[in-house]
Amino acid sequence: MSPVTGAELQLPEDYAALLEQLKQQVRTARLRARRSVNTELLSLYWTIGRTILDRQQQQGWGAKVIDRLAADLRAEFPDMTGLSRSNLHYMRALAEAWPEAQVVPQAVGQLPWGHVRTLLDAIDDQRTRDWYAAAAAEHGWSRAVLINQIKNRTHQRLGAAPSNFADRLPAADSDLARELARDPYVFDFLGLTGEVAERELEQALMDRLQDTLMELGRGFAFVGRQVPLDVDGDEFFIDLLFFHVEQLRYVVVELKVGKFAPEFAGKLGFYVSVVDDLIAKPQHNPTVGLLLCADRNERVVRYSLGNTAQPMAVSTYTYDTLPPAEQQALPAADEVAAALDTPVQVHGQQLSLAEHIERLEQQRSAAPPIA
Incomplete structure (x- = not known):
């Protein structure tokens, strides 16, 4: 039928x-x-x-x-x-x-x-x-993501960015907000080398948005890029705006390709205040700012954050930890994991490639030395 x-x-x-x-x-x-x-x-x-x-x-x-x-x-x-x-x-x-x-x-x-x-x-x-x-x-x-997280030492970077969260937010909220800011952020998936312009870095992060969100951490949702803020006819633009769905708060991200300067904190604080007032809803937790810069002077950051009323953190980032030739030659973590799990036939027996390599190493170590 x-x-x-x-x-x-x-x-x-x-x-x-x-x-x-x-x-x-x-x-x-x-x-x-x-x-x-x-x-x-x-x-x-x-x-x-x-x-x-x-x-x-x-x-x-x-x-x-x-x-x-x-x-x-x-x-x-x-x-x-x-x-x-x-x-x-x-x-x-x-x-x-x-x-x-x-x-x-x-x-x-x-x-x-x-x-x-x-x-x-x-x-x-x-x-x-x-x-x-x-x-x-x-x-x-996934296994590939786990490999990448271990390689990038996520456990050491989580919550490591200097911030004023403890002074600007209630204790419980401060602990949560600290979890949002890693230091440094590792953007080696962007394929960038040498010095780049801020818009070039921003575009690269958007081109690899899924990887960017993975590096930012669980719970981040992308809201917009160059988000306009109209303040009584004067228009300003946020580099990147995210919403953290688990913490119910907006996260304003500003990108800087140079070293941290005190005026960066003032500009980011302004954006955080405007988002809190014009975009965030009453049920949302306070908006926080995240400034990503190529380098920073710890003492300058500490003074700047101490004089800023809005909650924010200052993190560094890297994107070219290897020379360009080596970056191009290396396979992605998921490709390595998939290759090692690939089944191969060896003398009529099916093994994973990793198991086959292990056996070859055992045979080589067991072989008598060549005189």
Whole structure:
């Protein structure tokens, strides 16, 4: 029987809405199923890792025993990926980094295995690992985004910009506002090198708006560029205006390609006051300003912020941390992550490229030296 088409059947008025509702329910159920599978898999990996760790400590298991264990497990479960020698070492590292048996309820337990491997590879300090695990779980970072956030040391930059928030906002609001301002901002995705004009920097940020919002942080929504402010017939223009949907406040951003000067704070303070008066609604929290400049004198910034009535922060930024040739040659973080996860056939066995590289390194290290 052929399916009934829309031309043959008079659909109810609410059919389209019902269809969308059911689609969403299917998507939600599939997502829950994937999360459930991931949770069980991570719990299994932790158990295997804990077992290996205990045997090494109690019985002195060496690398060859783990090699044999990996081979025997793959022979017993040929259709199951993830039982390679390198993965068993990651399982051991997982159990060592998170020794509690209830690893799944922790933030790391909500992450895919590729994310966990990234945390184990890229970070040595456990508190820092926990910070990125919690951030990745909360914000839903992809593996590529996680790699980029670690590379750019987001945990050290968050809330690091000098500001007058503590003196200009209530205590609870001040703590929230501080989270908005990183220092420095890393705009290496712009592809800029050398000195640029302010409009060129502004245009580059708009051309890569999604990346710009990612670097600004969760909750930022773009409102406009060169936003006009009419004050009794006199017109002024804000470089960039954002709204933070979680903190319910406008954020005025001014770009400067040179070193911070005290007059910059006065101009930004004026814009913050006007936005608070003419654009913000009564239910919104106070507008804050964010001045992005190429360099700053800390003492000059401190004096300037102390004499400014409006809440604002002063951050620096970078966009050419590598020479132009090296920037062009480097692949993006998502390309690297995707390449390492690419399946390859090796002697009839399917491995990820990362696992294949690991095996080649093991073979090379095990080979006798050339006389």
